[in-house]
Amino acid sequence: MDTRERLLKFVKVVKGLYEHLGEEEAPVKLMKRVKRRSPFHALITTMLSVRARDEVTHKVAAELLERAPTPEALCSMPLEEIERILKPLGFYRQKARNVKEAACRIVKEYGGEVPDTLEELLTFRGVGRKVANIVLYNAFGKPAVGVDTHVFRIIKERWQLLPEAKKPEDVERFLMENLPREMWGEVNRYLVGFGQAICKPVNPRCETCPLREECPYARKRLRP
Numbered sequence: 001m002d003t004r005e006r007l008l009k010f011v012k013v014v015k016g017l018y019e020h021l022g023e024e025e026a027p028v029k030l031m032k033r034v035k036r037r038s039p040f041h042a043l044i045t046t047m048l049s050v051r052a053r054d055e056v057t058h059k060v061a062a063e064l065l066e067r068a069p070t071p072e073a074l075c076s077m078p079l080e081e082i083e084r085i086l087k088p089l090g091f092y093r094q095k096a097r098n099v100k101e102a103a104c105r106i107v108k109e110y111g112g113e114v115p116d117t118l119e120e121l122l123t124f125r126g127v128g129r130k131v132a133n134i135v136l137y138n139a140f141g142k143p144a145v146g147v148d149t150h151v152f153r154i155i156k157e158r159w160q161l162l163p164e165a166k167k168p169e170d171v172e173r174f175l176m177e178n179l180p181r182e183m184w185g186e187v188n189r190y191l192v193g194f195g196q197a198i199c200k201p202v203n204p205r206c207e208t209c210p211l212r213e214e215c216p217y218a219r220k221r222l223r224p
């Protein structure tokens with residue numbers, strides 16, 4: 001079986017597992033509801049999720065966006081108030097500045113609408129490729145692959161499909177080259193949920209994982 005066939009087979013198994021995971025074990029599922037409300041909700045929620053746990057981000061984003069559901073409302077909210085709401089998140093001061101600035105730019109430069117191209121999204125402070133790609137898919141249905149630490153770890157270290165990967169862009173390119181376009185957007189969610197619940201950063205649950213016979217990491221780890 002070549003690399004592409006193994007990738008497709010593994011992703012298919014993970015997709016099946018994802019469907020049965022609960023929101024508590026795979027909190028990425030909580031995020032879907034907030035992100036799907038509007039492009040603005042998707043952008044702000046994804047910006048807040050960087051280096052934060054999904055269950056915390058979900059609560060904080062829900063409170064912020066209830067108080068300020070539009071770019072206009074968030075732009076006019078005092079910075080101190082945004083900081084107070086974002087306090088449970090790491091880097092909350094920086095994130096508060098970034099989301100307020102993003103909201104004001106959307107109002108002033110884009111007529112209140114979140115822009116829908118990678119190039120434009122990358123000009124916002126606090127938006128890197130991962131955030132931009134997740135927004136492009138969730139808010140606009142554009143095929144784009146978001147690579148976070150779960151996706152990177154699983155592809156590079158656990159499944160060892162791209163052991164030479166140095167940065168998230170390497171894995172992004174690999175997934176785009178080897179997965180059909182219609183799977184680009186969802187692969188992030190499947191792998192993140194799988195990484196949160198089963199293929200965890202520390203102590204992955206290899207003993208009960210359906211991929212253990214074929215997974216190079218598990219074969220080494222479980223070898224008697």
Ligand code: SF4
Pocket residue numbers: 158159198199200204205206207209210211212215216217218
């Ligand atoms: S067998 Fe272990 S390392 Fe491999 S995919 Fe499953 S949980 Fe991850």
